[in-house]
Amino acid sequence: MSKKIESLLVIGTGTMGAGIAQVAAAAGCEVSLYDTALDAAENARARIAASLARAKEKGYVEAADMEDTLARLHPVGTLESSREAGAVIEAVREDLQVKQEVFLQLENIVPPDTLLWTNTSMISITRIADPLRHPERVAGTHFFNPVPRMKLVEIIGGRRTDARTLEAAESAVRAWGKTPVRAPDTPGFIVNRLLDALLREALSLHEEGVEGRAIDEAVRLGLNFPMGPLELMDLVGLDTTRDCLVAQADGMGRELKCGESLLRLVKDGRLGRKSGRGFFDYPPQ
Numbered sequence: 675m676s677k678k679i680e681s682l683l684v685i686g687t688g689t690m691g692a693g694i695a696q697v698a699a700a701a702g703c704e705v706s707l708y709d710t711a712l713d714a715a716e717n718a719r720a721r722i723a724a725s726l727a728r729a730k731e732k733g734y735v736e737a738a739d740m741e742d743t744l745a746r747l748h749p750v751g752t753l754e755s756s757r758e759a760g761a762v763i764e765a766v767r768e769d770l771q772v773k774q775e776v777f778l779q780l781e782n783i784v785p786p787d788t789l790l791w792t793n794t795s796m797i798s799i800t801r802i803a804d805p806l807r808h809p810e811r812v813a814g815t816h817f818f819n820p821v822p823r824m825k826l827v828e829i830i831g832g833r834r835t836d837a838r839t840l841e842a843a844e845s846a847v848r849a850w851g852k853t854p855v856r857a858p859d860t861p862g863f864i865v866n867r868l869l870d871a872l873l874r875e876a877l878s879l880h881e882e883g884v885e886g887r888a889i890d891e892a893v894r895l896g897l898n899f900p901m902g903p904l905e906l907m908d909l910v911g912l913d914t915t916r917d918c919l920v921a922q923a924d925g926m927g928r929e930l931k932c933g934e935s936l937l938r939l940v941k942d943g944r945l946g947r948k949s950g951r952g953f954f955d956y957p958p959q
């Protein structure tokens with residue numbers, strides 16, 4: 675039987691880390707939140723509280739469940755305070771070196787049987803685990819945005835990942851209300867490899883002068899997708915999108931041929947919903 679995860683450490687409490695923490699805590703897991711500074715982790719907890727309060731107003735969450743979930747979220751200022759976690763999920767920025775540094779640091783702190791999971795969108799699990807002493811406990815658990823609403827989690831093993839690590843990841847995400855799908859350790863796994871093709875063509879069309887709203891409407895109504903590609907990039911974050919497109923192109927061994935408009939927006943600080951402006955404008959609510 676695979677190991678049951680009763681306590682989790684989330685490293686990187688931005689868009690994805692906060693979402694993962696929320697669903698794990700809502701399902702009864704004790705969750706420590708760690709970021710580069712304690713106030714960033716505290717801020718993530720406050721954002722989760724606000725999101726739960728909205729869900730309560732709409733009748734999706736009971737007041738008592740909301741309080742229980744919040745009581746299981748623990749911002750921490752050091753990694754040392756989280757030695758007891760059964761698993762760690764990192765959701766720091768999409769950069770191989772940054773992710774490897776996080777896991778190398780962790781290896782000196784947590785016991786050898788603590789499972790180490792990464793929420794990478796694109797980077798090879800084999801490469802992330804490569805410098806570690808215990809690569810068998812590393813797996814990809816790729817959640818989708820917004821985490822509370824998206825059902826899928828891709829579960830990815832690297833070359834040296836142990837079968838029990840994958841089974842434990844699958845049963846943990848199932849316990850958190852998600853549906854796991856095993857994906858290969860190839861660039862973009864399943865979903866982002868398919869998405870990459872869509873986003874690159876959407877950016878090309880946009881650069882050729884096709885209006886953003888028209889591209890989105892065409893995809894929503896013509897393909898029956900719930901969102902258009904440009905509004906999706908704004909939701910994901912344009913800096914994160916850029917990192918993903920670059921990683922996908924690198925991984926597939928090809929040059930990134932489009933994306934000028936995207937790079938310009940990132941340079942101007944227009945990062946999508948999180949900064950209030952991206953391809954489209956998002957007035958504060």
Ligand SMILES: NC(=O)c1ccc[n+]([C@@H]2O[C@H](COP(=O)([O-])OP(=O)(O)OC[C@H]3O[C@@H](n4cnc5c(N)ncnc54)[C@H](O)[C@@H]3O)[C@@H](O)[C@H]2O)c1
Nearest residue numbers: 686687688689690709710765766767768793794795819910
């Ligand atoms: N945004 C999405 O839609 C999405 C979807 C699936 C997967 N992902 C992946 O999830 C990961 C996180 O993406 P995000 O959108 O949540 O990013 P984000 O920028 O919203 O959050 C990243 C967080 O990590 C923190 N951080 C950076 N370096 C750190 C370190 N060394 N130690 C601790 N904390 C650190 C940052 O302060 C920030 O709070 C990336 O690998 C991304 O590719 C993102």
